[in-house]
Amino acid sequence: MQTVFERPQSLKDVPSHFCPGCHHGLIHRLVAQNLDRLGLQQQTIGVASVGCSVFLYAYLDVDVIESPHGRAPAVATGAKRVQSDKFVFTYQGDGDLAAIGTSEIIHAANRGEAFSVLFVNNTTYGMTGGQMAPTTLLGQESATSPGGRSAERDGHPIRMAELLAQLDGVAYSTRVAVDSPQHVRQADKAIEKAFRLQRDEGRFAFVEILSTCPTNWGMDPRRANARVAEEMIPCFPLGIFKDTQSQEGNQ
Amino acid sequence: MSQSTPARVFLKGNEAVCYGAIEAGCRYYFGYPITPQSEIPALMSSELPKHGGQFLQAESEVASINMLLGASACGARAMTSSSSPGISLKQEGISYLAGSELPGLIVNISRSGPGLGGIDASQADYFQAVKGGGHGDYRMIVLAPHSVQEMYDLTMHAFDLSDRYRMPAMLLGDSLVGQMKEAIELRPRPEVELPAKDWIVTGKGGREEQRIVKSLFLGDGELEAHNRHLQAKAQALRANEVMAEEVALEDAELVLVAFGAAARIAKTAVRMAREAGLKVGMLRPITLFPFPEQHLARLAETARRFLCIELNTGQMVEDVRLAVNGRREVHFYGRPPGTGSLPTPEELYEQIRESY
Ligand SMILES: Cc1ncc(C[n+]2csc(CCOP(=O)(O)OP(=O)(O)O)c2C)c(N)n1
Numbered sequence: 001m002q003t004v005f006e007r008p009q010s011l012k013d014v015p016s017h018f019c020p021g022c023h024h025g026l027i028h029r030l031v032a033q034n035l036d037r038l039g040l041q042q043q044t045i046g047v048a049s050v051g052c053s054v055f056l057y058a059y060l061d062v063d064v065i066e067s068p069h070g071r072a073p074a075v076a077t078g079a080k081r082v083q084s085d086k087f088v089f090t091y092q093g094d095g096d097l098a099a100i101g102t103s104e105i106i107h108a109a110n111r112g113e114a115f116s117v118l119f120v121n122n123t124t125y126g127m128t129g130g131q132m133a134p135t136t137l138l139g140q141e142s143a144t145s146p147g148g149r150s151a152e153r154d155g156h157p158i159r160m161a162e163l164l165a166q167l168d169g170v171a172y173s174t175r176v177a178v179d180s181p182q183h184v185r186q187a188d189k190a191i192e193k194a195f196r197l198q199r200d201e202g203r204f205a206f207v208e209i210l211s212t213c214p215t216n217w218g219m220d221p222r223r224a225n226a227r228v229a230e231e232m233i234p235c236f237p238l239g240i241f242k243d244t245q246s247q248e249g250n251q
Numbered sequence: 252m253s254q255s256t257p258a259r260v261f262l263k264g265n266e267a268v269c270y271g272a273i274e275a276g277c278r279y280y281f282g283y284p285i286t287p288q289s290e291i292p293a294l295m296s297s298e299l300p301k302h303g304g305q306f307l308q309a310e311s312e313v314a315s316i317n318m319l320l321g322a323s324a325c326g327a328r329a330m331t332s333s334s335s336p337g338i339s340l341k342q343e344g345i346s347y348l349a350g351s352e353l354p355g356l357i358v359n360i361s362r363s364g365p366g367l368g369g370i371d372a373s374q375a376d377y378f379q380a381v382k383g384g385g386h387g388d389y390r391m392i393v394l395a396p397h398s399v400q401e402m403y404d405l406t407m408h409a410f411d412l413s414d415r416y417r418m419p420a421m422l423l424g425d426s427l428v429g430q431m432k433e434a435i436e437l438r439p440r441p442e443v444e445l446p447a448k449d450w451i452v453t454g455k456g457g458r459e460e461q462r463i464v465k466s467l468f469l470g471d472g473e474l475e476a477h478n479r480h481l482q483a484k485a486q487a488l489r490a491n492e493v494m495a496e497e498v499a500l501e502d503a504e505l506v507l508v509a510f511g512a513a514a515r516i517a518k519t520a521v522r523m524a525r526e527a528g529l530k531v532g533m534l535r536p537i538t539l540f541p542f543p544e545q546h547l548a549r550l551a552e553t554a555r556r557f558l559c560i561e562l563n564t565g566q567m568v569e570d571v572r573l574a575v576n577g578r579r580e581v582h583f584y585g586r587p588p589g590t591g592s593l594p595t596p597e598e599l600y601e602q603i604r605e606s607y
Contacts, residue, residue, distance in 0.1 A: 043454035045325070048465075057463045063452035065324045065467035066349050071317040074309070078321025078329070079452070081305055082279065086454045104317070107310035 008032040011040045012061050021221020023211030024052055027120060028059045030184070031091070034191045035061065038199055040087045047115075048075045049101075051093035052070050052126040070101025073108035076115045087199060088115035095125040098134040098158050105164070112169025114202040118193045119160060122213040123232065130216030134158040137235055142216075157235055161208040165241035171203030173242040177210035179228035184236070203244070210236055257436040264428040265290035266404040267403050267435060268346035268358055269298060270331055271406030274440045277356065278304030279329035281318035283311055283337060286370045287426035288360035291332040297334035313338040316344030316357070323353040325462040326451035329412055334426075335376050336367065339384065345419055346385030349481065351468030352450075354413035356406070360420045360429040363588030372427035372512045373588030377566035380423050381540045388478050390421035390485040392492075393539040395510040399433035407440055412441070412492060414445050416484050423539060425562070427512035427593075447556050485541075493535035499525060503532030508548050508571050509560040510536045512593075517560050520599035524607075531603055539567070554579060558606045560599060561585040562592075582606045 007013060011032035016025045035041045040061060048056035052068035052229050057064035067075035071232035072090035080088045097119050105117065120232040125131040132145040135157050149157075165173040172194055187209055187241055194205035210232050214224040240246075262270070266290055272280075277404040280295040296306040309315035315331045322329040333341060340361045348355055358603040359380065364371035378384075380393045392412045394405045406422055413420035433581040452462050496514075498521055500506065505524075514535040534550065536543050547557075556579055559568040568583045575581055584602040586592045 045452050045454055046322070054467060056585070057461065057465070061455075061461055063454055064464070065321060065452055066351070066463070066467060067317060067320065068343055071313065071320075072345070073325075074314040074317035077323035078279070078281065078318035078323070079316075079325045080321075081318075082309065082322045082325035082329075083453065103310055104314050107314065136386040218530045222399050 008036045009033070009166050010061055011240065012059055013244055014058065016059070017055065018052065019215040019226055021212060021214040022052070024120065026170055026178050026184070027118070027209055027211065028056070030188050031089070032060055032204060034188070034195050037192065038195050040195065040199065043085070043090070043138035044087045045079055045083065047072045047079065047088065047090040047098040049090065049092040050150055051096050053091050053093060053120065053207055056091050070096050070099070071104055072096070073101065073104040073113070073117065077111070077113050080115050084114070087195070089118060089195075090115065091118045092120070093126065094119070094121045094123065094133045094135040098160050102127050105160070106167070109164045109206065110167045112167045112171075112204045114204065116198050116204075117206045118191070119206065119208045120211050121208055121236065122211045123157070124213050124216050125217055126213045130213070134215040137231060159236060161206060162241050164206050169204055170206060171197050171201070171244045172240070173206040173235055174206070175210065175238050175239045177233060177238055179210070179212070179225045186238070197245070208236070259434060259436055261353045261432055261434050262399055263290055263430060263432050264396070264399045264424060265430070266294055267399045267402040268332070268406050268422065269294040270437055270461070271403040272356065272410070273298060273302055274390055274437070275328065275407040275410040276440070277328040277330050277410060278302060279319075279327050280304070280306045280320045281309050281315035281322070281329065281331050282333065283309050283315050285334045285337045285572065286304035287362060287429055288332050288334050288358065301454040312340035313344065316341040319355045320344055320348055320353060323348070323355045324351070324452050326453070328414075330356035330358065332360065334360050334362045335364050335373070338376065345391065346383075346387050346389060347466055348384070348419040349391060350387060351464050351572035352417040353419065353464065354417055355419050356409050356413060356422065357419060358424065360424045360426060362426060365582060369589050370426060371588050371590055372425040372562060372593060373402060374425060374511060374513060374562040374566070375424065375588055377539065377561070377563065380421050381542070389481055390488070390540055391418055392416065392488065393423050394420065395423045395537060395539050396428055397511050397514045397535065399431065400435040402428060403437065404437055404457065408464070411443050411445065416488060418484060424426035425512045427515070465564070486503050492538060493541045493543050493545070495543040496535040496537060498533040498535065500532035500534065500550065502530050504530040504555045505562060505603060506531040506554045506557050507531065508536070508547070508557060508567070509533065509601070510539060510567065513560050513562050516594055516596055520603055523596060523600045524603045529603065529607055531607070536567075542570050542574070544570075544574040547571060548576070551575045553576045556606055557581045558602060559583050560602070562588050
């Protein structure tokens with residue numbers, strides 16, 4: 001019999017604590033299989049953030065530093081500067097990266113730090129109970145936007161992949177989703193590309209991943225998945241917003 | 252450096268911190284500009300690259316303390332420096348360093364506050380430094396130099412203590428010791444034995460177990476055990492690492508207690524008192540944490556009275572009172588910091604006469 005699907009070595013064989021239908025587990029798998037594919041497990045330092053993903057070290061079999069809320073890019077900067085031959089990535093939610101940690105991500109990206117950033121955008125603060133995030137869609141109900149997010153009161157959803165693409169330090173900025181098999185394959189490729197850019201060229205790459213939070217959205221997992229395509233992608237278009245390699249290739 | 256005959260040089264206190272740090276093996280500096288500590292980042296930016304190290308000007312104090320956290324988790328001797336408002340911003344990171352048992356040096360060339368305050372010599376950050384300005388039940392090593400030589404020596408010592416106890420250390424200076432120039436000896440780094448850093452993240456590199464640097468403990472009883480472990484380290488510091496200077500204490504009936512800039516001025520006042528025939532001495536805490544409680548308790552057996560002098564409205568005096576424990580009177584004289592409010596030796600001598 002031919003094995004077509006198995007657990008990546010970098011992913012531990014443990015039960016998951018994530019809510020049913022949450023995409024964090026799936027994204028962890030994508031990270032793990034790319035660490036395996038590129039032979040990075042033994043030289044990786046993961047930087048975990050605060051939020052549902054804080055237990056990164058419980059699932060990935062790599063060395064991990066846990067950082068304060070939003071500060072993962074600063075922690076990763078210190079880590080990578082000391083161990084420049086290691087592979088370093090941060091794993092951050094939207095509350096973490098696009099609210100409290102906006103300054104840290106913009107400046108690490110602008111410096112072109114040689115690490116990779118995985119940005120999980122579920123349009124809410126998952127761990128603290130579904131409050132409004134900077135990425136919450138207009139009209140979206142949350143624990144702190146009763147009646148739905150209003151542009152006048154709360155401002156507009158923030159598009160980090162586009163924003164960071166403006167910065168000279170960034171080699172690659174893309175947005176992917178994991179709501180369908182086709183999108184999962186694209187996300188896999190995007191993570192691989194980001195990781196290669198660090199491993200081979202020491203460049204900063206940013207991968208925004210649209211994902212679900214069925215519990216806080218008050219939806220069953222299937223409905224939550226459908227929401228990604230129906231409501232999120234129209235506001236957060238998928239695509240590559242910067243790819244220095246392909247520009248160089250085009251010249 | 253590490254030469255056998257120490258070089259004699261004329262340096263500013265802030266510069267001495269840099270040479271002390273480099274001699275101690277610090278190779279990473281992360282910081283953000285603020286007066287009156289600007290000489291530190293300036294000198295580090297030119298010196299560290301010469302020693303194979305890196306200087307990085309961060310986008311904020313918040314970022315710089317977290318860069319230190321990352322560098323420390325990866326095994327480097329690293330430091331940051333700032334002054335009072337900037338130290339407030341670093342408190343979250345300091346708490347995480349303490350919770351994650353990470354070493355690292357934080358230099359506070361403190362200034363006056365609250366708020367933007369002013370840039371004059373001040374000891375208004377005593378509470379913040381020794382009582383844990385960040386959240387949670389933690390302690391950190393706090394050393395208080397009162398001369399340029401000590402700015403150099405105690406910087407080296409702070410790194411060693413910090414590594415030995417896996418705890419952040421603060422060098423609490425002020426603009427007086429930071430800005431003044433004195434001739435000092437650039438002594439070679441003392442030989443000390445330190446525990447191996449077998450906990451740092453390096454990438455597994457074939458290692459069976461992954462390494463995790465963290466401060467989150469959710470399992471039943473886990474956090475309590477962790478906190479007890481942190482407190483045990485604080486106890487060990489109290490037992491083993493207290494440093495204090497004793498000035499004319501043998502027969503002292505009145506004991507001054509002062510640290511840093513205040514102690515420098517008080518020393519002159521003590522000399523004036525001795526010349527006038529008054530039996531006055533001084534205890535100068537060099538470690539503010541661990542605090543010289545035992546020294547003070549012992550002095551309370553013989554001295555009649557204590558006079559605590561600070562450049563604030565009364566912070567360390569609370570710890571002096573705790574140590575003296577009601578056995579003797581403890582007087583306080585302090586001047587809230589600000590331009591023109593540094594006390595003169597004559598002024599302190601007056602206070603000595605009143606308290607005697
Ligand atoms: C300084 C600080 N502020 C607030 C919190 C509380 N907090 C924990 S997780 C979180 C939100 C995380 O949301 P997000 O980054 O979107 O991740 P998710 O849980 O959705 O995966 C917040 C606000 C904290 N831990 N620290």
